[in-house]
Amino acid sequence: MSFGGFLENSTGGGGARIVADIPYSNGVGNNHNMPSGALAQPRLVTPPLTKSMFNSSPGLSLGLVRHTFSHLDLTSLSASFIVLSFGSKTDLLSVCGAGVRMLISLGYFFEQQPNIDGQGDVARMAENFEATIGRRSRDEEHESRSGSENMDGASGDDQDAADNPPRKKRYHRHTPQQIQELEALFKECPHPDEKQRLELSKRLCLETRQVKFWFQNRRTQMKTQLERHENSLLRQENDKLRAENMSIRDAMRNPICSNCGGPAIIGEISLEEQHLRIENARLKDELDRVCALAGKFLGRPISSLANSIGPPLPSSSLELGVGSNGFGGLSAVATTLPLGPDFGVGISSALSVVPPGRPAAGVTGLDRSIERSMFLELALAAMDELVKMAQTDEPLWVRSLEGGREMLNHEEYMRTFTPCIGLKPNGFVTEASRETGMVIINSMALVETLMDSNRWAEMFPCMIARTSTTDVISSGMGGTRNGSLQLMHAELQVLSPLVPVREVNFLRFCKQHAEGVWAVVDVSIDSIRENSSAPTFVCCRRLPSGCVVQDMPNGYSKVTWVEHAEYDESQVHQLYRPLLSSGMGFGAQRWIATLQRQCECLAILMSSAVHTRDHTDAESPNKIYLPPALAITASGRRSMLKLAQRMTDNFCAGVCASTVHKWNKLNAGNVDEDVRVMTRKSVDDPGEPPGIVLSAATSVWLPVSPQRLFDFLRDERLRSEWDILSNGGPMQEMAHIAKGQDHGNCVSLLRAGAMNANQSSMLILQETCIDAAGSLVVYAPVDIPAMHLVMNGGDSAYVALLPSGFAIVPDGPGSRGPGTTANCNNSSNGAVGEGPTRVSGSLLTVAFQILVNSLPTAKLTVESVETVNNLISCTVQKIKAALQCES
DNA sequence: TGACTAATCCCCC
DNA sequence: GGGGGATTAGTCA
Numbered sequence: 001m002s003f004g005g006f007l008e009n010s011t012g013g014g015g016a017r018i019v020a021d022i023p024y025s026n027g028v029g030n031n032h033n034m035p036s037g038a039l040a041q042p043r044l045v046t047p048p049l050t051k052s053m054f055n056s057s058p059g060l061s062l063g064l065v066r067h068t069f070s071h072l073d074l075t076s077l078s079a080s081f082i083v084l085s086f087g088s089k090t091d092l093l094s095v096c097g098a099g100v101r102m103l104i105s106l107g108y109f110f111e112q113q114p115n116i117d118g119q120g121d122v123a124r125m126a127e128n129f130e131a132t133i134g135r136r137s138r139d140e141e142h143e144s145r146s147g148s149e150n151m152d153g154a155s156g157d158d159q160d161a162a163d164n165p166p167r168k169k170r171y172h173r174h175t176p177q178q179i180q181e182l183e184a185l186f187k188e189c190p191h192p193d194e195k196q197r198l199e200l201s202k203r204l205c206l207e208t209r210q211v212k213f214w215f216q217n218r219r220t221q222m223k224t225q226l227e228r229h230e231n232s233l234l235r236q237e238n239d240k241l242r243a244e245n246m247s248i249r250d251a252m253r254n255p256i257c258s259n260c261g262g263p264a265i266i267g268e269i270s271l272e273e274q275h276l277r278i279e280n281a282r283l284k285d286e287l288d289r290v291c292a293l294a295g296k297f298l299g300r301p302i303s304s305l306a307n308s309i310g311p312p313l314p315s316s317s318l319e320l321g322v323g324s325n326g327f328g329g330l331s332a333v334a335t336t337l338p339l340g341p342d343f344g345v346g347i348s349s350a351l352s353v354v355p356p357g358r359p360a361a362g363v364t365g366l367d368r369s370i371e372r373s374m375f376l377e378l379a380l381a382a383m384d385e386l387v388k389m390a391q392t393d394e395p396l397w398v399r400s401l402e403g404g405r406e407m408l409n410h411e412e413y414m415r416t417f418t419p420c421i422g423l424k425p426n427g428f429v430t431e432a433s434r435e436t437g438m439v440i441i442n443s444m445a446l447v448e449t450l451m452d453s454n455r456w457a458e459m460f461p462c463m464i465a466r467t468s469t470t471d472v473i474s475s476g477m478g479g480t481r482n483g484s485l486q487l488m489h490a491e492l493q494v495l496s497p498l499v500p501v502r503e504v505n506f507l508r509f510c511k512q513h514a515e516g517v518w519a520v521v522d523v524s525i526d527s528i529r530e531n532s533s534a535p536t537f538v539c540c541r542r543l544p545s546g547c548v549v550q551d552m553p554n555g556y557s558k559v560t561w562v563e564h565a566e567y568d569e570s571q572v573h574q575l576y577r578p579l580l581s582s583g584m585g586f587g588a589q590r591w592i593a594t595l596q597r598q599c600e601c602l603a604i605l606m607s608s609a610v611h612t613r614d615h616t617d618a619e620s621p622n623k624i625y626l627p628p629a630l631a632i633t634a635s636g637r638r639s640m641l642k643l644a645q646r647m648t649d650n651f652c653a654g655v656c657a658s659t660v661h662k663w664n665k666l667n668a669g670n671v672d673e674d675v676r677v678m679t680r681k682s683v684d685d686p687g688e689p690p691g692i693v694l695s696a697a698t699s700v701w702l703p704v705s706p707q708r709l710f711d712f713l714r715d716e717r718l719r720s721e722w723d724i725l726s727n728g729g730p731m732q733e734m735a736h737i738a739k740g741q742d743h744g745n746c747v748s749l750l751r752a753g754a755m756n757a758n759q760s761s762m763l764i765l766q767e768t769c770i771d772a773a774g775s776l777v778v779y780a781p782v783d784i785p786a787m788h789l790v791m792n793g794g795d796s797a798y799v800a801l802l803p804s805g806f807a808i809v810p811d812g813p814g815s816r817g818p819g820t821t822a823n824c825n826n827s828s829n830g831a832v833g834e835g836p837t838r839v840s841g842s843l844l845t846v847a848f849q850i851l852v853n854s855l856p857t858a859k860l861t862v863e864s865v866e867t868v869n870n871l872i873s874c875t876v877q878k879i880k881a882a883l884q885c886e887s
Numbered sequence: 888t889g890a891c892t893a894a895t896c897c898c899c900c
Numbered sequence: 901g902g903g904g905g906a907t908t909a910g911t912c913a
Contacts, residue, residue, distance in 0.1 A: 173892070173911085191903090213894060216904070221892085223904090 178204045186218050252374055273380050279477060375473055375525065379485050379509035381420040382523035382544035390548040390560040397434060405582065408432035421524055421541060428566040433583025436560045437592040441599045443518045443549040443557050447481050450520045451510055453488060460594050461649055462776060465491035465501055465658030482512040487525065493656040494585045495807030496699040496845045497676035498573030501656050502540040502586060516551035540567040559595065561588040575701055575843060578812030590773035597771040601739040635793030637737055643796035644747040644767040646687060651778045651803035654695040655847045663695065666865065674698050675872055677865055681856040686798045691854035693802060696868040697847035700876055703885050706808045706842040710775040712883060713806050714768040716750050722878040725764065725781060727752050734763065744770035749787065763787055765801065778805035807845040846872055
């Protein structure tokens with residue numbers, strides 16, 4: 001590069017050119033920052049160029065051109081030239097001589113530094129020039145630029161021509177040749193040292209700074225390119241995932257009901273779900289990392305599938321299927337699944353659910369993944385609904401005129417909520433109830449109980465025939481139950497043969513809403529999970545139901561329970577329909593009442609003040625004779641309670657024909673059609689006598705209040721009025737373990753008056769309980785030696801017993817109070833008690849389990865059936881007579 | 888308007 | 901002091 005070329009270029013643009021020699025001189029007022037003692041001063045020779053000059057000559061540009069310097073004496077004086085070019089490419093550019101400060105302000109310029117060292121080294125001069133001029137303040141730059149902007153007649157070509165560095169912002173590029181060389185070196189060495197850079201700068205006539213910057217920028221560029229490449233790869237992947245996500249979402253948005261082929265409705269994806277998904281992805285990564293580490297440690301690869309780590313949990317929370325294969329943990333479930341295809345008769349066939357964790361043929365990982373996403377959506381929608389249902393009063397809930405109970409305003413409900421499990425099946429009726437109560441348990445403990453199927457069943461023994469957790473979709477976050485989501489199966493019961501067991505498959509989702517505030521929601525999943533190979537008939541669907549629990553300062557919790565279900569009412573005997581529709585059967589009142597009673601029992605048992613009345617001491621010698629060894633120890637109390645619990649569980653199972661036992665229904669002609677008789681074989685169970693067990697149960701309506709009925713039946717002194725085991729006389733209470741503040745909640749040991757030696761060896765274990773929703777009297781004959789063991793803390797599992805007893809519930813608001821079903825002397829729509837003067841009555845279930853043959857292989861005889869049928873009829877008649885309610 | 892490039896500023900090792 | 905990220909500014913397609 002040469003300045004000659006530049007000059008040529010500038011001249012090549014054509015146009016008039018004025019070159020004026022400008023000797024430097026002192027005393028020019030335009031000087032800026034003129035150092036004292038300057039050797040030379042710029043001397044302005046051109047007349048002052050005015051704005052008007054430029055305005056009137058748009059093509060004018062002013063250039064201070066550094067020319068070839070060979071003929072100039074730069075040591076004494078820098079020569080400068082002003083080139084005025086009209087319409088040419090000439091540019092205002094440079095000044096010769098080092099250290100020259102130039103002001104370009106409408107042609108007035110120059111300030112010269114004293115030490116001129118311009119020995120022909122153009123580049124150096126330019127550098128020095130820049131060092132002083134190029135770093136001027138922005139204002140100055142702007143000012144100077146605005147000066148040239150005023151000369152905007154300068155063509156682009158003129159500016160191109162200025163391949164000189166004096167003006168900092170002057171655009172230029174390194175020549176292709178220079179770049180080629182720089183690139184070549186960059187390929188070999190992206191980080192040249194100073195020596196290499198110096199060498200290159202000389203060779204390419206560039207400053208070392210330029211070379212340095214070039215390399216720096218080149219490296220940055222490489223990095224940017226690399227990032228861009230990576231970005232594009234990631235974007236591609238992202239697009240792919242997004243497309244996949246869209247298609248999945250689409251599938252979820254427009255689910256097709258496999259029942260009717262119409263659209264099924266699922267709620268929107270919420271923020272919580274997004275969080276859960278993120279959390280899930282994070283956990284999955286964590287699992288992968290842990291597996292990788294474990295693999296290194298064990299020296300063999302570890303699969304991240306749930307069945308390869310830890311205990312055989314039904315599933316892992318880590319396979320929620322965000323881009324995962326969705327098959328994690330499947331094999332772990334299959335072996336623990338309690339339900340088999342041949343389980344039970346008639347009832348399990350109503351299962352509409354694919355046995356969880358065991359994929360049906362053809363179910364792909366994607367299907368599972370979609371299914372899980374749908375579960376999640378459903379759970380979140382259900383939670384939302386539950387909380388609103390629990391917290392909203394009118395107009396969603398209105399007080400009924402009779403009884404003051406809250407009733408769901410269905411119109412308002414339909415307006416407020418989207419049906420999250422689809423529309424109500426034809427022929428189904430709705431049952432909705434809400435109840436709030438104070439319970440002596442804290443929220444965390446209650447949540448733990450609800451989320452553990454065993455503990456849940458223990459908490460609601462007479463309501464839950466059996467239950468299991470069939471799949472854990474999420475086990476919660478941060479070691480808590482918050483976010484826990486699981487699939488459950490349950491058989492819910494009302495203690496009567498006239499009410500079929502409700503078999504439900506539902507999601508249970510737990511969420512912490514605030515400190516000390518939790519909610520657990522259940523919602524049926526039958527709308528999502530359909531197994532084409534199983535009948536799709538479902539007798540009950542649970543709409544979002546559950547509880548909101550809030551800790552109270554006194555150790556209690558405020559529990560608001562919402563129970564909302566749709567069921568096939570035709571399966572329910574008319575006698576029980578009012579009860580069910582009032583919510584006292586399967587509804588919130590019963591859940592709350594049971595919860596309160598059970599928690600009170602737990603609190604009493606855990607406190608030191610366990611109230612035990614023992615009548616074996618010397619203070620009551622006149623009451624009964626009993627060996628002193630029957631005194632109860634603390635562990636004995638526990639054993640006795642455990643035995644009583646088993647007895648009551650078995651009683652319920654017999655009444656409701658739940659699948660806990662494999663009952664065979666009997667349809668013998670001699671049996672009253674309203675008495676349900678069933679048999680089963682008892683083999684290898686030390687808890688009951690071996691042989692053929694016959695169960696007979698019936699339910700009748702009595703025009704007596706539940707409380708009166710309960711008090712009558714549990715009173716050992718009145719036992720002879722209905723119990724053949726009483727031998728016609730009163731019974732005595734030998735031991736009493738209180739289970740609640742109400743004396744009606746207790747376990748006791750009764751002894752009949754001894755008629756002969758044989759019977760004197762028998763005791764009666766009895767459990768009674770009562771709460772707002774109903775009451776229970778269950779008893780079973782047990783023998784003295786066995787109870788002796790139990791009362792000393794022995795294992796109650798070996799005490800053989802068969803329970804009998806009564807379940808009492810109010811007949812329900814609006815009940816028409818029909819005649820009994822046992823007597824069958826009235827249709828179910830009978831008019832007994834009808835009208836405003838009707839007496840509030842009770843529904844009494846009577847049930848017996850007796851051993852009809854000690855050989856399991858024996859055949860059931862007609863006599864046995866008739867005997868039990870008579871027994872049950874007689875008992876009912878006796879009760880009616882005693883209570884003077886037989887018409 | 889965005890990509891490209893030369894150059895600058897500034898932080899941190 | 902230099903590397904490198906962030907930024908600026910000029911240019912071009």
